[in-house]
Amino acid sequence: MSNEIIIKKVKKGGHDGHHGGAWKVAYADFVTAMMAFFLLMWLLNATSEEQKRGIADYFSPVAGALKSPSGGIGFLGGQSAASKGSLNSATAPPSVSVSLQPPSAKEEGEETGGVASKEEGGAKDVSREELERLLAEREAQRFAEAEQRLRQAIQEIPELKALAENLIIDQTPEGLRIQVVDQSKQSMFPAGSAEMYPHTRRLLAVVAEIVFRMPNDIAISGHTDSMPFTDRNGFGNWELSSARANASRRAMIEAGLPPKKIVSVVGKADQDLLLPNDPTSPRNRRISMVLLRETPVERR
Numbered sequence: 001m002s003n004e005i006i007i008k009k010v011k012k013g014g015h016d017g018h019h020g021g022a023w024k025v026a027y028a029d030f031v032t033a034m035m036a037f038f039l040l041m042w043l044l045n046a047t048s049e050e051q052k053r054g055i056a057d058y059f060s061p062v063a064g065a066l067k068s069p070s071g072g073i074g075f076l077g078g079q080s081a082a083s084k085g086s087l088n089s090a091t092a093p094p095s096v097s098v099s100l101q102p103p104s105a106k107e108e109g110e111e112t113g114g115v116a117s118k119e120e121g122g123a124k125d126v127s128r129e130e131l132e133r134l135l136a137e138r139e140a141q142r143f144a145e146a147e148q149r150l151r152q153a154i155q156e157i158p159e160l161k162a163l164a165e166n167l168i169i170d171q172t173p174e175g176l177r178i179q180v181v182d183q184s185k186q187s188m189f190p191a192g193s194a195e196m197y198p199h200t201r202r203l204l205a206v207v208a209e210i211v212f213r214m215p216n217d218i219a220i221s222g223h224t225d226s227m228p229f230t231d232r233n234g235f236g237n238w239e240l241s242s243a244r245a246n247a248s249r250r251a252m253i254e255a256g257l258p259p260k261k262i263v264s265v266v267g268k269a270d271q272d273l274l275l276p277n278d279p280t281s282p283r284n285r286r287i288s289m290v291l292l293r294e295t296p297v298e299r300r
Helices: 022-046 049-058 128-156 198-211 237-254
Strands: 116-119 122-125 167-171 175-181 218-223 262-267 286-292
Touching (some): 128 167, 128 198, 175 198, 198 286, 237 262, 237 286
Parallel strands (some): 218 262
Antiparallel strands (some): 167 175, 175 286
């Protein structure tokens, strides 16, 4: 008995379907559905409650066919959608108009160069005095934030933490005034010299870093106490205060402050004392740096 070998050929099918284009159609439907979903979410967020109710009423189902006097049947009552009044019949559901455009800057009261206020009659420009007041308040807020950053920076540097009492910061009609003053136990410059101590240079570098972020120009002035001082070359308090102010300017520029931000450097000797009732106090010896206001403030 001979052994017969039977070879059976099996044709495999069904794999071609996996390489067809049906999945593309399904994916396109999915993308379309997602786009419609996100559009719906955006519309829900961009419309008011009254507009949502109007849209809901517009798409509410109507029981039975609507018949108009013209003999037409349906929502348009036999009229063309382009004809006037086709959507305004007494039997048509109420509707509202929804603008899909974002509100303009004028609608939100943010016009360039002005401030608008919303009133019952529409947007109205505020007076010039009110505008200047609002701009001054914004600038005062920026000054307060700069002061906070400067004081925080001083506290975070161990070698400068002890100099916190040598720093006086206040707001004046001219702007934000930052003063580095001498104390009885801590001076910023050697007596009769414009060569500052290392800690003074480090402190001015921190000041330069903070005011660098501000758009305001800077005025620097040097001050001395009323103690008479004149060396053999005739170098007195006027020259000393001017030299110290200029040394401070150089130190701040070396720390990264753009030179164009500094608009004036002056020496005032003892003509503008911090403590007029104590003219010989060491606190009168100081460097004053003023961030000049962009919006002028009237003196009171």
